[in-house]
Amino acid sequence: MGKTLFDKIWDAHVVDQVEGGLDVLYIDKHLIHEVTSPQAFQGLRDRNIPVARPDRTVATADHNVPTKDQHLPIREELSRLQVKTLTDNCKEFGVTLYGLGHPYQGIVHVIGPELGITQPGMTIVCGDSHTSTHGAFGTIAFGIGTSQVEQVLATQCLLLSKPKRMRISVDGELQKGVLAKDIILHIISKLTAAGGTGYFIEYAGDAIRSLSMEGRMTVCNMSIEMGARGGMIAPDQTTFEYVKDREQAPKGQDWDNALGYWQTLYSDEDAVFDRELNFRANDIEPMVTYGTNPGMGMGIQGSIPKPAENGSDSFNKALNYMGLKAGDKLVGHPISHVFIGSCTNSRIEDLRLVASYVKGKQIAPTITAMVVPGSQQVRAQAVKEGLDKILTDAGFDFREAGCSACLGMNEDKIPAGKYCVSTSNRNYEGRQGPGARTILASPLMAAASAIEGKIVDVRELI
Amino acid sequence: MKKLNEVTSTVIPLPIEDVDTDQIIPARFLKATTKDGFGENLFRDWRYHPDGSPKQDFVLNNPIYRGEILVAGKNFGCGSSREHAAWAIQDYGIRVVISSFFADIFKGNALNNGILPITVPEVFLNRIFQEVEKDPNAELTVSLQDQTIKIINTDEVQSFEIDPYKKMCLLNGYDDIDYLLSLSPKIKAFEANHLQ
Ligand code: SF4
Numbered sequence: 001m002g003k004t005l006f007d008k009i010w011d012a013h014v015v016d017q018v019e020g021g022l023d024v025l026y027i028d029k030h031l032i033h034e035v036t037s038p039q040a041f042q043g044l045r046d047r048n049i050p051v052a053r054p055d056r057t058v059a060t061a062d063h064n065v066p067t068k069d070q071h072l073p074i075r076e077e078l079s080r081l082q083v084k085t086l087t088d089n090c091k092e093f094g095v096t097l098y099g100l101g102h103p104y105q106g107i108v109h110v111i112g113p114e115l116g117i118t119q120p121g122m123t124i125v126c127g128d129s130h131t132s133t134h135g136a137f138g139t140i141a142f143g144i145g146t147s148q149v150e151q152v153l154a155t156q157c158l159l160l161s162k163p164k165r166m167r168i169s170v171d172g173e174l175q176k177g178v179l180a181k182d183i184i185l186h187i188i189s190k191l192t193a194a195g196g197t198g199y200f201i202e203y204a205g206d207a208i209r210s211l212s213m214e215g216r217m218t219v220c221n222m223s224i225e226m227g228a229r230g231g232m233i234a235p236d237q238t239t240f241e242y243v244k245d246r247e248q249a250p251k252g253q254d255w256d257n258a259l260g261y262w263q264t265l266y267s268d269e270d271a272v273f274d275r276e277l278n279f280r281a282n283d284i285e286p287m288v289t290y291g292t293n294p295g296m297g298m299g300i301q302g303s304i305p306k307p308a309e310n311g312s313d314s315f316n317k318a319l320n321y322m323g324l325k326a327g328d329k330l331v332g333h334p335i336s337h338v339f340i341g342s343c344t345n346s347r348i349e350d351l352r353l354v355a356s357y358v359k360g361k362q363i364a365p366t367i368t369a370m371v372v373p374g375s376q377q378v379r380a381q382a383v384k385e386g387l388d389k390i391l392t393d394a395g396f397d398f399r400e401a402g403c404s405a406c407l408g409m410n411e412d413k414i415p416a417g418k419y420c421v422s423t424s425n426r427n428y429e430g431r432q433g434p435g436a437r438t439i440l441a442s443p444l445m446a447a448a449s450a451i452e453g454k455i456v457d458v459r460e461l462i
Numbered sequence: 463m464k465k466l467n468e469v470t471s472t473v474i475p476l477p478i479e480d481v482d483t484d485q486i487i488p489a490r491f492l493k494a495t496t497k498d499g500f501g502e503n504l505f506r507d508w509r510y511h512p513d514g515s516p517k518q519d520f521v522l523n524n525p526i527y528r529g530e531i532l533v534a535g536k537n538f539g540c541g542s543s544r545e546h547a548a549w550a551i552q553d554y555g556i557r558v559v560i561s562s563f564f565a566d567i568f569k570g571n572a573l574n575n576g577i578l579p580i581t582v583p584e585v586f587l588n589r590i591f592q593e594v595e596k597d598p599n600a601e602l603t604v605s606l607q608d609q610t611i612k613i614i615n616t617d618e619v620q621s622f623e624i625d626p627y628k629k630m631c632l633l634n635g636y637d638d639i640d641y642l643l644s645l646s647p648k649i650k651a652f653e654a655n656h657l658q
């Protein structure tokens with residue numbers, strides 16, 4: 001019997017098996033950031049052991065950094081201490097750090113691919129659930145807790161049970177104005193926030209194949225929002241071209257060898273999945289969420305559904321928080337904030353798309369809108385292309401790299417009760433600030449909503 | 463890690479589905495560089511008004527409900543991988559969380575911190591909620607050794623699954639690092655042949 005892409009990579013990384021079924025999995029690359037690593041480094045110190053493979057570990061500061069005036073000392077004391085702790089730990093344990101002020105600093109899931117750290121066939125972990133982003137390269141990548149960060153620092157391995165495999169195929173052509181973000185929001189709305197739990201997902205089909213690497217990353221990024229451990233896409237010419245010549249990509253003979261291996265990374269014809277789902281690309285509308293988990297989403301022309309019998313308490317609680325009710329439509333709903341950023345949609349392609357839409361237009365006077373590039377490199381590229389000027393002329397606040405209002409850990413927050421169309425990945429209660437009401441959407445939907453001052457169907461405007 | 467075997471306790475009922483780790487501990491409380499003190503902010507925004515006064519209708523502010531066992535609706539712990547959620551639960555004094563369904567990362571984080579996450583059928587979960595509604599002093603006995611939960615008032619018993627290795631770790635207070643460190647020679651040998 002053939003093997004799935006997932007099995008090929010997983011099996012190539014099993015160091016040992018524990019009686020009863022857990023695998024000891026070898027980790028090729030470990031990405032770390034300031035929020036989920038300090039206790040892990042402390043653990044090493046308590047045990048008096050070094051980082052096993054500093055050469056396989058890369059750090060950046062992203063979650064808890066300001067996105068204005070990054071050259072100045074961080075004002076908030078705890079945040080400053082947390083970032084300093086990361087700097088000190090990296091120095092003490094010999095780990096490469098792309099910290100504040102470094103031209104490579106940025107959201108960990110943006111810089112990994114950008115620097116060529118992320119390569120097909122690898123296992124990659126990070127103390128962050130959206131590590132699934134890296135799966136776009138045909139990589140087994142998933143988020144871990146701090147205890148596991150410590151395990152990887154100490155041994156370069158993790159003890160894991162092997163997830164089940166699911167394949168989700170999306171075939172056909174997307175409608176105009178429908179993006180990768182809409183594909184994944186559509187899938188999550190059908191599977192619910194728990195529908196992928198226990199699985200590792202492979203995305204396939206020609207609609208997925210036709211996506212750029214940026215689009216593929218957006219899709220894989222949100223795998224965790226349906227509970228899946230991760231999502232991946234078999235590498236192909238698009239992948240190889242993206243990786244080639246990046247700073248940490250293999251060069252010369254190494255490249256040829258690597259490429260030879262990467263070309264074997266696909267699910268065999270006769271590979272069996274535990275679950276298979278199929279979607280038609282043409283059915284997918286621009287998506288918006290109406291509730292407080294990413295599974296509570298619908299096409300822009302849809303109406304908020306009625307709660308199912310069981311679970312109605314949670315459903316009503318969510319609608320109550322959002323100030324919405326069953327039967328409401330979101331098209332035309334006024335908003336006051338727009339956030340374009342996060343590891344889901346802050347790459348150069350996203351910024352180009354937003355800039356091309358808003359060029360020569362003005363955001364509505366009622367709107368506060370910010371664009372937060374995913375990395376310093378994305379920012380530099382945007383400036384080089386003049387996108388910063390287009391965005392600021394249109395009324396957007398163009399900031400420095402970081403997670404920003406995606407999680408509201410720094411001062412970038414959405415005020416209580418306000419509606420924010422956001423290109424990020426989570427619409428939980430209080431995610432973007434206490435009381436904030438988040439509506440997840442694509443960058444194009446967010447840009448158009450900023451201009452119009454309300455939620456719109458972008459298909460009618462392009 | 464603290465050992466765990468048998469827990470007999472009243473329960474804290476939280477019949478809400480899809481409780482995400484942003485609710486368990488909001489991001490603005492993740493600035494600490496140690497594992498201590500997160501219990502104070504467990505369920506912060508459900509528990510307190512913005513001015514810091516307690517929200518009377520939230521279960522943790524109701525003195526009738528206390529104990530070492532949290533019982534919650536399905537898909538508990540979804541979302542962010544923050545282990546701070548497990549630290550907050552543990553710091554608050556909870557040793558066992560029961561639900562009909564757990565998010566993967568949370569489950570792993572709980573086990574790595576001496577908290578036992580138990581998955582039970584929806585029917586049994588509802589039986590616990592019903593009993594606690596009838597009698598807030600209703601107690602459960604959870605035995606990790608026997609892999610059972612008993613509702614003491616009614617003698618109803620439900621068995622549960624746990625990975626044998628994880629069970630051994632919890633019973634003895636071992637963590638994964640000790641085990642992985644013991645594999646060093648095997649890991650070195652693997653690395654020598656590994657491509658990437
Ligand atoms: S951008 Fe948001 S989702 Fe992505 S890593 Fe940062 S906080 Fe997490």
